[in-house]
Amino acid sequence: MLTIHHLGISQSERIVWLCEELGLPYTLQHHTRDAVTMLSPPALKALHPLGAAPVIVDGDLVLAESGAIVDYILAKYGGGRLVLGPDHPDFAQYLYWLHFANGNLQPVLGRNMVLRRLNLAADNPTLVATRGRLDLVLNLVEARLGVAEYLAGSVFTAADTMTVFSLTTMRTFFPFDLAPYPHIRAYLRRIGDRPAYRSAMRKGDPGMEPMLD
Incomplete structure (x- = not known):
């Protein structure tokens, strides 16, 4: 049986959700962030040198990277x-x-998060360029969801399980407004209606209300 090492409020929710969608049996091992640094606990580094979640164990296999x-x-x-x-x-x-989340969306959110914490001037060229890139990426997602029910097309796929974290839980760390993106918000409401998503969020982060709007 798979063991999912899940760090609360993290990208590892993708793996819990995927297993719920597939109806796979798994054991969920919860890990909690350091209250001061918000970093992963030492137990995750004992599993994998990077000390980040998700990590799965399947027999003798230990695998990281969502x-x-x-x-x-x-x-x-x-x-x-x-x-x-x-x-x-x-x-x-x-x-x-499927590859857009980790190739474009999540990296640009991470860069914007770091730059916001530096308290740079609003007209800082790097900040302006990075904000512009985020607008470009979100507009692309909005345009796609204006013509397709799900990211790959008319059916729900793993491309959706890879992407939703960046549009929802990631806003815990980097708040951004989805009001200008009605198609994204409608999509997230569809996601929120999925029993497997609701089950995954209850199991993985029971104290957190999913950020679906």
């Missing part, structure tokens, strides 16, 4: 679910949006 874990679980246990194959007309869209 994208790699998603690929591993889908390949080994997914049975073709939540993926689109090369013969599907939306295959390329699936691949693009």
Whole structure:
């Protein structure tokens, strides 16, 4: 049975949610951030040198990195679910949006978060450019969800499980307003209606209200 090492309020919610969507049995091991630094506890570094979540243990395998874990679980246990194959007309869209979260969305949110904490002047060129990049990325997501029910197309896939954290829980660390993005907000309401998402959030972060608007 899989063991998911989940750090509260983190990207590891992706893995809990994926397993709930697939109906996979798993053991959930909770880890709590340091109250002062908000960093991972030493127990995670004992599992993996980077000391970050998520980490899964599957038999003798210890695997980190949410994208790699998603690929591993889908390949080994997914049975073709939540993926689109090369013969599907939306295959390329699936691949693009599966990798978009860690390739574009999450990095630009992280850069904006760090720059905000530096209290730079509003006209600082780096800050202006980074904010502009965030607007560009969010507008791209908004445009996509204006023509598709889910990121890969008409069906829910792992591309959605990879992306939703950045639009929801990440706002705990870097608040940003979704009011200008009605299609994103409608999409998040659809996500919030999914029993597997609700179950994953209850199990992974029971004291946190999902940020779906």
